[in-house]
Amino acid sequence: MQTGRSIIHVDMDAFYAAIEVLDHPQWRGLPLVVGELGPRSVVSTASYEARRFGVHSAMPTLTAKKLCPQALFVPVRMARYREISAEVFAVFGEVTPEIEGLSLDEAFMDVTRSLRLFGGEVENIGRYLKQEIFSRTGLVASVGMAHNKLLAKLASELSKPDGFLRVRPEQVHALLDPLPVGRLWTVGKVAEAGLHRLGIRTVGELRFAEPRRLRQACGNQAEHWQRLARGLDDRAVDAEAAEKSVSAETTFVTDLTTLEQALSWLARLAERVGERLRAHELRGRTVTVKLRKPPFETHTRQLSLAHPTDSTDALIDAGRTLLRRWWEAEKNPSLRLLGIGMSQFAAEVQGGLFVPAAGSDTLADRINRRFGQGSLVRGVVLKSRRSEEKDP
Structure with missing residues (x-):
């Protein structure tokens, strides 16, 4: 059995809901659901007060409402959650550079090389993480510690909420x-x-x-x-794990029934993806379009580009090609969900004649950062905005 490593798994408790309570103290103690109430909305997360009624992530919000009629439903504020996530991961970085982020609120850390700095005990590092995260953000983290990833994650899960559990080698079978x-x-x-x-x-x-x-x-x-x-898990903490894809998608209150609507929405989503690519200095070669017909029939289409790019126009062109092909092949096309993403990122991109220039994109990014998201958009995107305003 492996005993040579010290692995920590940190998972924030009801992260999105906890941030909402942090920003709105009057909601403390209430059953809180993050996710707008609507026929096609799903629960992003729920407070522990709501979970007692059987509410859980990915559940339709209308189902959550039936289970917990008194619940408070609030919209997702992703920018705020990312802001707090950055503070949490900054604490991780003070302990070890070997961090494998799983989501905004969850990560593995290999702290084997950091033990001497904390008196030789992994529990000292775990306490430091819990205390610093709470001190800086006001939020509670559950911490699991073990000699491999499987056991560390189970330790944090089994001790939630406000968890703190170490699984020693001699305790493995009693736990599992x-x-x-x-x-x-x-x-x-x-x-x-x-x-x-x-x-x-x-x-x-x-x-x-x-x-x-x-x-x-x-x-x-x-x-x-x-x-x-048997408690055996040889997976290493992958500190070099790069972002594998950047995407954006949306579910429509009313199904899209015309190609013009779909193309307009595709451009809007592509603008989001392009901006994220440039913000993270990523250029990709593979464009993927995700299409969901009502009620839940999902299709994906991919197109590989000749050269890596972060150009929004290149993303829109490839996406339109894929969307048109799918739409024309369908007998009665309509869309419940539409998404677009970029993947297969280049490790390093050489400039040249065949790499689409993103000068206008960069200018648009600067304007939107300065004056607010959506201050400058393509004309085709305005059509999707107008259709959104008409939705009930």
Whole structure:
């Protein structure tokens, strides 16, 4: 069993909801749902007061309303959440450079090389993280500590809210064995149901399952799952993990039923993506368009560019090509959701004749940063804004 590393997993408690309460103290203690109430809106997160009623992330907000009629529903304020996230990750950076961010409010850290600076105990680092995050942001973090990522994440999850738990090597089986088998990483709902059919419901039962029988039923995953059941996980904290894609999407209150509407909205979303690409100094080669027909039939289309780019115009052109092809191939096209993204980023881009210039984009970015987002937009984008204003 691996014992040579010290891994910490930090997960902020009900992050978006906690920020809303921080900014609006009068909401403290109320069942709070982050996500606007609407026929196609979903819950981004919910306070623990709302979770007691069965409200959870990704649930339709109308369902959440039925479960908790007295809940307060508030809109998502992503810019504010990113601002607080930057403060939280700044604390992480004071402990170790080996940080693998999973989302705005969650990260793994390998603190093995930092132990001596904190008296040789991983708990000292965990306490420092909790205290500093609370001191600087007023928010509570749950901290899990172990010798691998699997156990560190389980430790933070099992000790929430306001969690603080270290799993020592000699405690692994006592922690894991009673847990439902679905709590293991990579064991999803379908796999869990398959294991149940074999009579395997707990991690301990998986650990002691006969390997040959398990392999016959589960195939190549059998050995992997049994390693996890023993508490074994060789994954390193990937501090070099780069952003794999930049995208923007929106779900419409009223389905889009004309190509003109869809093209206009696509341009609006592409402007968001282009600005993010330039802000992060990223240039990509692959454009992806995401299209969802009502009720939930999702399609994706991709196009690879000749050269990496961060140009909004190049993104719009490629996106329009993909959208037109899909629209013309459909018998009764309509869109419930539309998105566009860029991926396959170049590590380093050489300037040249074939790399689209982004001078006008950069100027637009500066104007929007100075005078407010959306101060300068393309004419085609105004059409999507007008249609949005007409929506009930």
